[in-house]
Amino acid sequence: MIEGDEPRFDWRRSGAAAGALLAALILLGMVFVVAMSSEARDRALDRERHAYDVTILTGALDSSISRSEAALGRFVLDENQAVSGNIYYAQWRLAQQQIDQLDKLLASEPKQRIRLNQLESLFQRRGAEFDLAARATVAGKGAGGTSYYYAAAQSPVGQDLSRKLKDIATAERESLSGRIEQTELFAARADQLIDVLSWLGVIVGVLSIFLGFVAVQALRQNAAARKQADDESERAADLENAVRDRTQQLWEANQALKTEAIERQAAEAQLRQVQKMEAVGQLTGGIAHDFNNMLAVVVGGIDLARRRLNGPRREVQTHLDNAMEGATRAAALTRRLLSFARSEPLLPEQVDSGGLIKGMGELLDRTLGERVQVVTDLNGEAWPVYVDPHQLENAILNLAVNGRDAMEGEGRLTIASDNVAMRANQVGDIRAGDYLRISVSDTGCGMAPEVLERAFEPFFTTKPVGKGTGLGLSQIFGFAHQSGGEVGIDSVPGKGTTVSIYLPRLEGAESKVRVHPAAAAAAQHAEPDITVTGARIMLVEDDPRVRTATVGALEDLGYEPVACASGEEAMKTFATEDFDLVISDVIMPEMTGPELIRELRVRRPDIAVLFVTGYVGDGEGDDLVGYDLLRKPFTVGALAAAVAGAIERAPTGLPPTAAAAAAGGAR
Numbered sequence: 001m002i003e004g005d006e007p008r009f010d011w012r013r014s015g016a017a018a019g020a021l022l023a024a025l026i027l028l029g030m031v032f033v034v035a036m037s038s039e040a041r042d043r044a045l046d047r048e049r050h051a052y053d054v055t056i057l058t059g060a061l062d063s064s065i066s067r068s069e070a071a072l073g074r075f076v077l078d079e080n081q082a083v084s085g086n087i088y089y090a091q092w093r094l095a096q097q098q099i100d101q102l103d104k105l106l107a108s109e110p111k112q113r114i115r116l117n118q119l120e121s122l123f124q125r126r127g128a129e130f131d132l133a134a135r136a137t138v139a140g141k142g143a144g145g146t147s148y149y150y151a152a153a154q155s156p157v158g159q160d161l162s163r164k165l166k167d168i169a170t171a172e173r174e175s176l177s178g179r180i181e182q183t184e185l186f187a188a189r190a191d192q193l194i195d196v197l198s199w200l201g202v203i204v205g206v207l208s209i210f211l212g213f214v215a216v217q218a219l220r221q222n223a224a225a226r227k228q229a230d231d232e233s234e235r236a237a238d239l240e241n242a243v244r245d246r247t248q249q250l251w252e253a254n255q256a257l258k259t260e261a262i263e264r265q266a267a268e269a270q271l272r273q274v275q276k277m278e279a280v281g282q283l284t285g286g287i288a289h290d291f292n293n294m295l296a297v298v299v300g301g302i303d304l305a306r307r308r309l310n311g312p313r314r315e316v317q318t319h320l321d322n323a324m325e326g327a328t329r330a331a332a333l334t335r336r337l338l339s340f341a342r343s344e345p346l347l348p349e350q351v352d353s354g355g356l357i358k359g360m361g362e363l364l365d366r367t368l369g370e371r372v373q374v375v376t377d378l379n380g381e382a383w384p385v386y387v388d389p390h391q392l393e394n395a396i397l398n399l400a401v402n403g404r405d406a407m408e409g410e411g412r413l414t415i416a417s418d419n420v421a422m423r424a425n426q427v428g429d430i431r432a433g434d435y436l437r438i439s440v441s442d443t444g445c446g447m448a449p450e451v452l453e454r455a456f457e458p459f460f461t462t463k464p465v466g467k468g469t470g471l472g473l474s475q476i477f478g479f480a481h482q483s484g485g486e487v488g489i490d491s492v493p494g495k496g497t498t499v500s501i502y503l504p505r506l507e508g509a510e511s512k513v514r515v516h517p518a519a520a521a522a523a524q525h526a527e528p529d530i531t532v533t534g535a536r537i538m539l540v541e542d543d544p545r546v547r548t549a550t551v552g553a554l555e556d557l558g559y560e561p562v563a564c565a566s567g568e569e570a571m572k573t574f575a576t577e578d579f580d581l582v583i584s585d586v587i588m589p590e591m592t593g594p595e596l597i598r599e600l601r602v603r604r605p606d607i608a609v610l611f612v613t614g615y616v617g618d619g620e621g622d623d624l625v626g627y628d629l630l631r632k633p634f635t636v637g638a639l640a641a642a643v644a645g646a647i648e649r650a651p652t653g654l655p656p657t658a659a660a661a662a663a664g665g666a667r
Contacts, residue, residue: 031218031221034222037189038221038225042228045232047175048176050105051172051173051176052176053105054102054112054168054169055169055173057098057101057102058166058168058172061095061102061165062162062165064091064092064094064095064098065092065123065126065161067087067091068087068091068092068095069153069158071085071087071091072130072133072134073153075088075137076137076145076148077146082264082265085134086258086261088130088134092127095123096123099119099120103116103120112168112171112172115164115167116168118164119161119165119168122161126152126155126157126161129151129155129157132148132152133148133152136148139429194222198219327633348388348483349388350386350506351384351385351386351389351392352382353378353382353385353392353438354380354417356389356393357376357378357417358376358378361374364400367400368401368404368413369404369409371410371411372404372410372411372413373411373412374413375413375414376414376416377416378415379418379419381419382418382419383436383505383506384436385504385506386483387483387503391479391483392503394479395476395479395480396415398473398475398476399440399499400413400415402473403440403442406442406444406446406496407443407445408444411442411443412442412443413442413443414439414440414441414442415439415441416438416439416441417436417437419434419435419436419437419505420436420437421433421435422434422435422502429486433504434504434505435502435505436502436504436505437501439498439499439500440500441496441497442497442498443495443496444496445493446491446492446494446495446496446497447493447497448493452489455473456474456477456487473499480502484503485503485504486502487499487500487501488500488502533558533559534558534560535643535647536560536577536578536580536581537559537579537580537581537643538562538570538573538582538583539551539562539563539564539584540564540565540567540582540584540585540588540593541563541583542566542585544565546585546632547563547565550563550583550639551563553636553639554639554643557636557639559643562579566589566591567588567590567591567592567593567596568591570584570600574603575603580647581607581608581609581643581646582607582609582610583610584596584597584609584611585611586611586613587613593611593613594624597609597611597627608649609627609628610629610630610643611627611628611630612629612631612632612634613630614633628645628646628649630642
C-alpha cells in the first residue's frame with residue numbers, strides 16, 4: 001500500500017472468508033443432520049429387531065402350548081405315560097419361560113401389555129384344565145383322565161389363547177411395517193445427505209483446509225456407521241449360531257432326560273416288586289400263623305377224639321366241639337380275608353342307618369359291658385344307602401370293640417351319622433359325591449402316627465397276643481371299598497380316635513354302587529323243620545373230598561344225591577335223568593358253575609339251583625344274581641336249610657329272563 005492511500009476493503013478475500021465461513025457452517029449443519037439421521041436409523045433398526053423378536057417368540061409360544069397339549073393327550077391315553085408326561089411338563093414350563101420373555105420385551109408398550117396380561121390369564125386357566133386331566137390320570141380313576149382331557153379340548157380357553165397370541169403378533173407386525181418404512185426413510189435420507197456432504201467436502205477442501213478436514217471427519221463418521229452396521233450383521237449371525245447350538249444342547253438334554261426317565265421307571269418297577277413281595281410275605285406269615293393255631297386246635301381235637309372213641313362220650317364230644325370251634329374260627333378268618341380282598345359276595349339292600357344302629361343298642365351294651373357309655377348322635381334325615389346290612393353291623397360292632405379295648409373297658413363311645421358332600425380324594429381314594437358318614441369315636445389312648453399309617457394292614461395289631469387277629473380294620477376297609485365308599489381315621493394320641501365309614505348315597509330305585517350281589521344265604525346252624533324227603537339232587541363238585549362229604553350229608557338228610565365231577569359229566573347226566581335241584585360249585589375247571597347252569601336252564605328253565613362257593617372270582621359275582629348261595633365251609637344244618645330253601649323258592653330263583661318268560665306264559 002502507498003503511503004497516504006486509505007486502506008481498501010478486500011471484497012474478494014472477505015467474500016472468500018465469508019464463503020468459507022458459510023460453507024463451514026453449512027458443513028457443520030450437514031454433519032449434525034447426518035448424525036441425527038444415523039441415530040434415527042439406528043433407533044428404527046432396534047425397533048425393527050424388537051418387532052421380529054416378539055413375532056418369533058409368539059410363534060414359538062404357540063408351538064410349545066400345542067406340543068404340550070399333544071403330549072398330554074398321549075399321556076391320558078396311556079401311550080408311554082412316562083415319556084409323554086415328561087414332554088408335557090417340559091413344554092409347559094418352556095411356554096411359561098417364553099411368556100416371561102414376552103413380558104420383558106413388551107414392558108414399554110402399554111397396549112401390548114394389556115394384551116399380554118389377558119394372555120397370561122388365559123394361559124393359567126388352560127394350565128388348570130390340563131393339570132386336572134393329568135392328576136386324574138395319575139390317580140388311576142378309570143377313564144377320568146380321558147374325560148377331563150376331552151373337556152379341556154372342547155373348552156373355549158384354548159381358542160381364546162390362540163387368538164390372543166395372534167392379536168399380539170398382528171399388532172407387532174403392523175408396528176413392524178411402520179418401523180420398516182421409517183428405517184428405509186431414514187436410510188435413504190442419510191444416504192442423500194452423505195452424498196451432498198461428500199460433494200460439499202470436496203468444494204470446501206478446495207476452498208479451505210479446515211473445511212477439507214471437516215469433510216474428512218464426516219467421511220470417517222460415515223465409515224464408522226457402516227462398520228457398526230457390519231458389526232451388527234456379524235452379531236446377528238453369531239446370535240443365530242448361538243441359538244442353533246443352544247437348541248442342540250436342549251435336544252441332547254431332552255434325550256438324557258428320556259434315558260433317565262426310562263431308568264427311573266425300571267428302578268421304580270423293581271422297588272414296587274420288592275414292596276409287593278414284602279407285603280405278600282407279611283400277609284402270608286400272618287395267615288400261616290393264625291391258620292396254624294386254628295389247625296392245631298382242629299387236628300388236636302380230632303386226634304384226641306379218635307383216641308377216646310372207646311372212652312366216655314362227653315370227653316369225645318368235648319374234643320370234637322374244640323375241633324369244630326377251631327374250624328369255625330378258620331372259616332371266619334377266611335371270610336375276613338375275602339372281605340379285605342373285596343371278593344366276598346355281598347347281600348346289598350336299601351338300609352336305614354338310623355334304624356339299624358338303634359337296633360344294635362342291646363347287642364352293643366351286652367358286648368361292651370356296663371363301664372362303657374354308648375352315646376348316639378344320629379341325623380334324623382340321614383340318606384339311605386345300598387349295602388349289606390349284616391356287614392355294616394359287623395363293621396360298627398368291630399369299631400365299637402376296638403374303641404372299648406382302646407379305652408381299656410371304661411369310657412365314652414359315640415356313634416354318629418351325618419350327610420356329607422365329598423370332594424374327589426378328600427379322604428383316601430373317595431370319589432366326589434354325596435355320602436352318608438357313620439363315625440365311631442372313643443376317648444381312648446389314640447394312635448401314634450406310625451400306628452395310624454399301618455392301621456389297615458392285615459394282621460397288624462397293637463393288642464396283646466390272643467386279643468385280636470389284626471383283621472378288623474382290614475375287613476372294614478374291604479367292605480367300604482366293595483360298597484363304593486371309603487374309610488377315614490382321625491386320631492390324637494392320648495385323646496381318642498374317630499373312625500368314619502363313608503357310604504355312597506342311594507339315589508332312586510337302583511343302586512350305583514358296584515357290588516357282588518347273591519341270593520339270601522342259608523342259616524348256619526339249626527336244621528330246618530321242613531325237608532323234601534326223597535328229592536333227587538345233582539351235585540357238581542370238582543374236589544373229591546368235598547364231593548364225598550356233601551353226598552354223605554345229603555343222604556343223611558333223606559335226599560337222593562347224584563355226584564358229578566365236572567360240568568361236562570353233569571350235562572350228560574342231566575340229559576338222562578330228572579332232578580329236583582342242582583347244587584353246583586362256582587369255580588371249576590373247564591366250565592364254571594354259572595356257565596353250567598346257563599346250559600341246564602336252556603333244557604329245563606324251572607330247575608331249582610343252589611350255588612356253593614368258598615370264593616367268587618373276578619366277573620363271577622354278577623352271574624349269581626337271582627340264585628341261592630351257600631358259602632364254604634358249611635355244616636350239615638346249614639346245608640339242610642339251604643337245600644330246603646332253594647327247593648321251596650324254585651319259582652323265584654329264576655334268572656330275570658326266565659322269570660319274565662314264566663310270567664308271560666302264566667298270563
